[in-house]
Amino acid sequence: MAIKKIMAMVFVVAALCMLNTRAAYVEDAYPAYFSYSGSTGPQFWGSLSPSYAKCSNGTAQSPINIVNRDTVLNRSLNALNIQFRDSVNATLINYGFKVEILFRGDAGTLVFRGKTYALSEIHWHTPSDHRIDGIQFTAELHMVHSAADSSRAVVSVLLQSGQSDPIVTKIQQQLGQLPMRPPNQTPPEIPLVNLNIQELRNLTTTRRYYTYPGSLTNPPCTEGITWIIIGKIGTISKAQVAALKRPLDNGSKNNARPVQPLNGRKVEVYQAMFP
């Protein structure tokens, strides 16, 4: 096959990458299979692949248990500056250890401590990764944002059992069609055309949030992640939790990582001052 043709393809791919300069979406690599139980479970993640080393020898890992009386009120923090587009094209992906909505193009923007991040994907953990005063919730929604320098900020909403979650409702039909992931196969995908994600606005409208420096909560457990945990608890129905778990691998139905030591980190709190 012609070298020219390959060069042309490389050029097209490079050109497409350059068009998307707004955000440096970081696609994590998963060189080794991992799960949430047995010999590929959380206590072994760090030894499954050299690129997962941070899972065992990191010092600023996530999730954590947020103890309210140990948090630090920071009056210099601002109300959360976060926006979502009305309609986005996306892909529902089953990684086996999580179900994710990957956004194709501009989905939303977070401005935090002077840095602008673009919304790249959202996914769920059932039960929650983070705990507040020792309480683990039914589920946790992670909105992963990437900045141009490829640093990441995750906005997290804890969900307790109750009314349906409006975003899961929107994808519930496709969730029902999402195949399980056979071992070593590429993650199954279903396109989501013109998905309205405005309901994320209500979930993130809050008078209180927590922030601390941490890591991805699954391999490669990359550190340098800015965590923003919304202080307002949302709800999710039992049927929706079952729908999120159903496509996951048998060893990852409960995809919450045990809480990690703070190692001297401080959790800061934003609290709105006026009603």
Ligand SMILES: *[C@@H]1O[C@H](CO)[C@@H](O)[C@H](O)[C@H]1NC(C)=O
């Ligand atoms: C963590 O493990 C990786 C890979 O084994 C190694 O390169 C790195 O130096 C280790 N870091 C610490 C702090 O032990």
Ligand SMILES: *[C@@H]1O[C@H](CO)[C@@H](O)[C@H](O)[C@H]1NC(C)=O
């Ligand atoms: C409080 O937040 C401000 C603004 O982000 C930051 O510059 C400052 O370091 C924070 N203070 C503490 C004590 O964490």
Ligand SMILES: *[C@@H]1O[C@H](CO)[C@@H](O)[C@H](O)[C@H]1NC(C)=O
């Ligand atoms: C989403 O995809 C559809 C079908 O390909 C297209 O018509 C529409 O313009 C796209 N929407 C956005 C916001 O890109």
Ligand SMILES: *[C@@H]1O[C@H](CO)[C@@H](O)[C@H](O)[C@H]1NC(C)=O
């Ligand atoms: C926003 O969320 C609150 C719960 O936090 C709920 O009571 C309310 O109905 C929601 N509003 C909309 C428009 O979805």
Ligand SMILES: *[C@@H]1O[C@H](CO)[C@@H](O)[C@H](O)[C@H]1NC(C)=O
């Ligand atoms: C997963 O569990 C179900 C129900 O127990 C079982 O039927 C299925 O064979 C299991 N799949 C794998 C890949 O182990």
